[in-house]
Amino acid sequence: MTDELVQRRPRSFAFGPFVLVPERQLLLKDEAPVRIGGRALDLLTVLVERPGELVSKRELLSRAWPSTVVEEANLKVNMAALRRVLGEGSGAEPYIATVVGRGYRFVAPVQFSYAAGPLADTAAASSPGHNLPVGIVRIVGRADAIDAVGRELAESRLVSIVGPGGIGKTTVALAVAERAVGSCRNGVWLVDLAPLKDPSLVPNAVATAVGLAAHSANMLATLCAFLRGREMLLVLDSCEHLVESAAVCASRILADVEGVKILATSREPLRVKGERVRRLAALGTPPQTRGLTADEALRFPAIELFVDRATQRLESFRLDDAGAPVVAQICRRLDGLALAIELAATRVDAFDVVELLAQLDDRLGLLAGHRGGVERHRTLAATIDWSYALLSDSERTIMRRLAIFAGGFSLASACAVADGEGLSRAQVVEDVASLVAKSLLATEPRDVGMEYRLLDTTRAYVLERLAVAGETADARLRHARHLLDLARQAGADAGALPRDEWLGRYAARIDDLRSALAWTFDGMADVALGLALTVAAIPFWEQLSLLEECRVAVALALKRRFDAHRDERQARALWLALGASLLYTRGPLPEVKSALTKALEIAERTNDAGSQLECLRGLSEYELWSGNTRAALSASDAMRSIAAASGDAKAVENADAQAGSALRYLGDLAASQRHLERIVEHPPCRGWRSAASRFEFDQHLAARGSLASVLWLRGFPDQAVAMAARQREEAEASHHAVPLCSAIIHTTVGIALFVGDLDDADRLLRFIEHYATEHRLTVWRAMATCMRGRWLLDRGEPFQLVPFREAVAELYDHGLRMRYPSYLANLGEGLAQLGDIDGAHASIDRALALSQSSGQVWGMSEILRMKGNLLRLEGKPGSLHDAADRYAESLRWAREQGALSWELRTAVSLVELWREAGGNAQAEAILSDAWRRFEEGYETRDLRRARTLLTDIGSGP
Incomplete structure (x- = not known):
């Protein structure tokens, strides 16, 4: 074997029942993988590479933290974790010996070899399919309980481990969950409910744990939809303070999702149907007898x-x-x-x-x-x-200050909150290590460093001591200031780190951020700090998809009388965040434009180009939703000018997306297609500016939907169907309620109706009608009702006038004018079906007028065709020529826009009209010409209908 091949093979170090393969970041015990923190694994590697030799503290620090200066306490904590993983203690022979004041020595025999085969891909090891903490302590006396709970979980879908605080419920649950890793197709996920204060956030906590980021007014429904078809184990830990909400969440998941099992820990049962309760007994102790050895x-x-x-x-x-x-x-x-x-x-x-x-x-x-x-x-x-x-005085002081954290924290965070006022950073580091050694601080090795936390019972006790000492306000202030720094760093890192890495580093800090925000605004504790913290938190809410939470928080900040403390940068960020979050949660209300306009005025006054772009993007979206298409295009043009001057590629992309949608509604289909294809055919630009609130949905996703409609209009039905399907798949993967509604209602259902696939349209409508109702998306439910009306007309079934009219009125009240002329035209056709010809004319005429006044002329050809159909149906003297005139006008609009599909549809109506009157060669030629310009979609409804007409006179294909 060549030296090169040997070097490519991973090394293997065997000692006791363990095998270490450093190049694979793998530690095995009796051939089973052992979960161990990355730092502890690095330390173990250094020691086993030189068995029997003294390895100094400095060398260990430089190997485990090669590019970071860290305190010696980190070494102590990680070495303790390593020893626990190796099972040292209780008289067992040690693997690692401490040389006091100097370093450590690996004292067990080590066998070195090369592992079989070349270096393997370690991606699987880095994606374990769970989020369970590394087990760093030996579990004692719970083997029977762990086995029993495991058996019960195999037979039941909900098992609750119940007992008093401190008895070991979480330890048993994690051990059971550890055994389940690998047996659940979609993973094992720990949901720590201890930091939560708001019962309504239980579904959010579960969603975060399983990797679901979603915008929804009904997170539990979204969560259940996400979990359907998956097989996983959820561990709901520390349910007692939220027991009712935890019970509701568990009950709904179990009812809706067949493949999910739940293991809960609580001081009392959840009292959910089918729950098995395992009451954990205290550890056995010897009876009081003499002569106990x-x-x-x-x-x-x-x-x-x-x-x-x-x-x-x-x-x-x-x-x-x-x-x-x-x-x-x-x-x-x-x-x-x-x-x-x-x-x-x-x-x-x-x-x-x-x-x-x-x-x-x-x-x-x-x-x-x-x-x-x-x-x-x-x-x-x-x-x-x-x-x-x-404890010593300094240890007690540090412990009191650390109790202010709602969840886990890093050593850097501990120092930021606990040092000062007589305590140096070095003292904090030393005392943190001491508190860990005394089991008063729990530790959890993570890739980004060691994480510390107070156990719930300990934290509750120490918070009381904090209040007795009169230090609560000071600790809260330290905590809030630190969270401000942390949130600002998180915002800066959001543009530099991959999202998964960002979430791993910052997502768990959301509970502390909420706690700090609540305190700063409670009783006006610190107004200036509260404002700064709200602004810094905006990227947090965006990254974690907490749209509604952002809206509530920024609205609260703006409602306060903070004029003495507010600066223009903060005011701009708050107004921008309010406008963006309002738009996507409530629709294009007047308050949206007011907020975005105020933000834009500040951005222009301060010459902040980046913020101007964000405000203009929001305003362009608002105008589009409001039906003011020309204003939407104008805003996108302004965006492009600023973006070009500043070289902001992302902003150019946003401008293209906004312009592409606006140009489509304005009927300039060729230009719209060029803009949209520039986005769809190129990978998205990475990065975003943390100073602004975007909350924008993926521009590639929106562009696909618009492009699908443009492709159908221009005569490419098959491509339109494929593009719509692609958009829907991506929208479903996003787990955001509004983009999914938009993809299905505006694109997939619309295209299905255009091509005549009424069965697929019905299936999609049934889904979205239920989905929008379940998620309390009333505006989207109204749009679905309007699309259902179109489906009934195409199907030839009785038109449901009352619900359709109510839906149209609701859309009007919410300010939504996008597609509104089409809904009015469909209402006219429905009224005609019901015999109200005058009402039908009035509704269609209003649709024509509104299309022209708003610039939404993309559907003018179809509305004019519907007007011609109505005149033809009316059958009054001269109606044939009046209908033919409307068809001619429809053809003119279609040709000017390049809307070949509208042209074909109108040509079919024109031929049918003249054949009723004896025929017309010019009409036949118009239909034949339109037919011959198609290159695909021959099995769609309109093309089949045209082919039938052409075949009847022998001029078909």
Whole structure:
């Protein structure tokens, strides 16, 4: 084998039951993959490369953090995590020895070899199909419970693990979920509900965990639609404070989605139909007997857990026969609560076990005269209180300040919130490491670094201590200022990082952002900070698809009397965000234009070209939706001028999309097609400016829809059908309710009706009618009703006048004039079917007038044909020539626009008219000429109809 081939093969290091393959970022235990944080894996690699040698702290830091200066505490925390992964503790032979003050040495025998085969693609390893945390502690005494829950989950779709705080519910749930990884086709997903305060956000939390980003007024419905057809396990952790909302969410998912199972943890059952409840018992402790030996004591899970955690804290700790009864008494006093035992065990470095028992007896004895509350809850509270009292002053101060975080946080965040006022950054780093060692801070290795968090019970206790100390306001201020810096950095990174990487780094911070915003505006705590934080949060809301949340937040900020604090940059950002979010959630209301105009005025006054482009894009969209097509085109032209001057390729793309749609409605189909194809045929531009709020839907998606309609109008039905299908697929993949409604109603159903595929149109309409109703998208439901009316007319079924009229009135009230002339024309045809000829004429005449006045002349040819059909139906003297005149006018509009499909449709009507009167050679020639210019779509309704007419006189193909 050549040296080159050997170098391409991955190295393999075997020790004990483990095999490490560094080049594959893979650690195996008994041939099964072990999940381990990236930093811990780097540290392990350095050590096993040089077994038996001392590796200095400096070298370990430089290998694990090659381009970052980090504190030594990071090394301590990650080394502790590594030891836990390797299963050290409880008397097990160590793999890693600490050389105090110098570094570490790998002391187990290591066998080196090259793994079979060349380097494998590690993409699968980086996409594990779950979001479970890395297990960094050995699970003690829960094997039976884990097995039992696993069996119940195999038989039932909902299992709830129930028990008091600190008993180990989450530990068991994660172990069960870990076993399920690989057996669920679409993954295993942990949903941590602990940080949530708002019960309505439970479906949002589930959506975020499973990777669903969606704009919807009914997130639970969107979530269920997303989950249909998938097989996965959802772990709803810490449901107790949101138990009703969690129950509603779980019940709906289980009812709507066959392939999803749910594992919940809570202090009480969800009380959902079909729920199996597994009440978790305390860890077993020895009975109070004389002569208990160490070997006998270690047979009990509570003692085993104590010894395991004590050994991790103090490597020299050993349980002997003399200490066994004392440790047993400690575990009994702590009611077998896992968390309480862990907290007590971490103090073996400060007290021997006899002193530890005395300390606990003093603290727990304070509860003897107290009433109320579950005994185990009070035991846990007292244990936390005791652990807290044993901390140094700086540790207690840091812990109080860190309790302000709603969820996890990085070491940098901890320093930002906790240092100052007598505490240096170095002190914070050292004390954070100490709090981790004492099990008062939980850790979770992540690719971007170690994440820390306070357990829920501990955090609740420390928040009380924060309030007693009178430090809440100061901690809130520190926290809000840090979140401002973090949100600004997130905005800057959004344009530089891939979205998945951005979400991995920042998405979990949304709960802290909400908390900080609520505090700044609560009682006007800090107006200036609240405004700055709202502006900085706008990119967060966009990236996380929280459109409605953004609208509410910016509206709240603008309603306050903040004139003394507001600067123009902030005001522009807020008005722009309000206008954009209002447009997509409520439609083109007058408030939308007012907000966007105010933002544009500020952008022009401050010569901010980027913001001018964003405002103009919003205004162009607003005018298009409002039916003022010429104004929409004018805004897009202004965008292009500014974009060209500034070299902003993304803005040029946006201008093309807006212009392409506007030109289509204006009837300039060739120009519209050129603009739209420039977008569709080229990859999207990457990056966006964090200073502005876009909330824009994918311009490629919108362009595909517009282009599909243009292709049909210009005589390319097959291409139109394919483009519409492509747009719909992309809209479904986006999981955004409004783009999906637009794709189906405006494009897919429209094209299906144009080509005469009435069965497909009916199927799509049934879906969107239900979807729009379920998501409370009333305007889109009204548009679906209008399209249903067109379907009934094409099908020859009775026209439903009342719902159609109500839908048209609703659209008018919401300011939507886009396609409105077409709806009026269809109403006229429906009235004619019902015998109201005068009403039909009035409605169609109004449609013609509105088309010309608004510039929406793309449908003039068809509306004129419908007018001709009505005159023909009326049958009054001279109606034949009047109808022929309308058809001639329709043909003129179609030819001027290059709308070959309208031309063919009108030619068919013209031939049918004259054949009723004996025939007309010129009409026949017009139809034949239109037919011959088609190159595809011969099986569509209009072309089949034309072919039949031409064949009847022998001039067909």
